[in-house]
Amino acid sequence: xxxxxxxxxxxxxxxxxxxxxxxxxxxxxxxxxxxxxxxxxxxxxxxxxxxxxxxxxxxxxxxxxxxxxxxxxxxxxxxxxxxxxxxxxxxxxxxxxxxxxxxxxxxxxxxxxxxxxxxxxxxxxxxxxxxxxxxxxxxxxxxxxxxxxxxxxxxxxxxxxxxxxxxxxxxxxxxxxxxxxxxxxx
Amino acid sequence: xxxxxxxxxxxxxxxxxxxxxxxxxxxxxxxxxxxxxxxxxxxxxxxxxxxxxxxxxxxxxxxxxxxxxxxxxxxxxxxxxxxxxxxxxxxxxxxxxxxxxxxxxxxxxxxxxxxxxxxxxxxxxxxxxxxxxxxxxxxxxxxxxxxxxxxxxxxxxxxxxxxxxxxxxxxxxxxxxx
Numbered sequence: 001x002x003x004x005x006x007x008x009x010x011x012x013x014x015x016x017x018x019x020x021x022x023x024x025x026x027x028x029x030x031x032x033x034x035x036x037x038x039x040x041x042x043x044x045x046x047x048x049x050x051x052x053x054x055x056x057x058x059x060x061x062x063x064x065x066x067x068x069x070x071x072x073x074x075x076x077x078x079x080x081x082x083x084x085x086x087x088x089x090x091x092x093x094x095x096x097x098x099x100x101x102x103x104x105x106x107x108x109x110x111x112x113x114x115x116x117x118x119x120x121x122x123x124x125x126x127x128x129x130x131x132x133x134x135x136x137x138x139x140x141x142x143x144x145x146x147x148x149x150x151x152x153x154x155x156x157x158x159x160x161x162x163x164x165x166x167x168x169x170x171x172x173x174x175x176x177x178x179x180x181x182x183x184x185x186x
Numbered sequence: 187x188x189x190x191x192x193x194x195x196x197x198x199x200x201x202x203x204x205x206x207x208x209x210x211x212x213x214x215x216x217x218x219x220x221x222x223x224x225x226x227x228x229x230x231x232x233x234x235x236x237x238x239x240x241x242x243x244x245x246x247x248x249x250x251x252x253x254x255x256x257x258x259x260x261x262x263x264x265x266x267x268x269x270x271x272x273x274x275x276x277x278x279x280x281x282x283x284x285x286x287x288x289x290x291x292x293x294x295x296x297x298x299x300x301x302x303x304x305x306x307x308x309x310x311x312x313x314x315x316x317x318x319x320x321x322x323x324x325x326x327x328x329x330x331x332x333x334x335x336x337x338x339x340x341x342x343x344x345x346x347x348x349x350x351x352x353x354x355x356x357x358x359x360x361x362x363x364x
Binding site for chain 2: 002004006008009010012013014016017042043044048049052054055056059060061062063097098100102104107108110111112113119121122123124155157159161162
C-alpha cells in the first residue's frame, strides 16, 4: 500500500511536471517557414518552468545577441525530414557574421557518413550567380554544397553567429533558406 | 477512511516530486553535462576537444565547424584563473554557464581587442580587486562551465587556429590573489 502510493505519487509528480513544461505552456517558438527558433535559448529564465525548459532544450546555448539557432524537424507539409527523400535548401545567405546548416540524427548527434559532410556554411558553400546558396540534403551528401542525411529521420540546425541587429530584433521576419522536396525512395 | 489517507499520501508525494524536479532539474541537467566533459580531464582544467565528427561527438548538437575548449569549474577551492588567446580573423567566444544552465556572460573576439583574455572567476559576493591585467567575473553559483568556441572559417587555417586555441587554460588561484 505504501509502496504503491510512492510509485503513483512519483509518477503523478513527474507526469504533471512534464505536462506543465511541454503541454500546458509549450516552448514559445518563433516560426519562419520550416524553421523554428526557441527565443528562450541561452537566456536566463524568469520562472522555474522556463529555467527547466531551457536546461532541457538548449543546454550550453549562446544568448540571442551572440547566436540565433533555428531548427527544422519537418518539411513544408509537416512531414518529418527523412533520408528516404532528397531535399534542397535555397535562399540568400542569412544576414549574420557567419552561418552554418548542420544535420543531426534523431539523437541530436552528427550523422555518420563516408563523405563526412556534416554541414554547409558561409565558409564552405558556393554561391549561385543570383547570390543565392543551394544546399543539397542527400543520404551521402552528394550534390551542391551537400550535407549527408544518413538513413533515417534527421533534423537541421541553422546557426547564425552575430546576427544582423534587424534579424536579432525580429527573427520572425528573417529571410531564411526555403526547403524544396525532391524525389523519395520506397 | 484508508483510501482517503492513501490519496492524500499520493498527492503529497506527487507535489514534492513535482517541486523537487522543478527546483533541482536544471542543476541535474548541468551535473550530467559536467560529468560528461570532466570525465576526460577533471574539474578546473581546460580540455580541448577534437573537432566534432560522428565518431568524437559527445555533446548533443555540437557544431562540426567549431573547436570546443571547455573548463568545468568548482570555485570551492578558490577563484579560477582563465587565460586564452584569440585566433585572429575568425569568430571566437568564451561563454560562462552557471549550475542553472544560465549563460551569464559571453566575451567574443570583438571584445577581446588585445587578442588575449585574462579572467579571474570568483563566486558572486566575494569579488575583490582584480589582479593586474585581469577582468573579474562573478559566477552566480560555485560550480559551472566555461566554454570556448573557435570557428574554423578556413580549412587551410585549421592547424594555426587549433594551435592558438589550445593555449587556453584554467587553474585554481590561491588567496590572496596571486
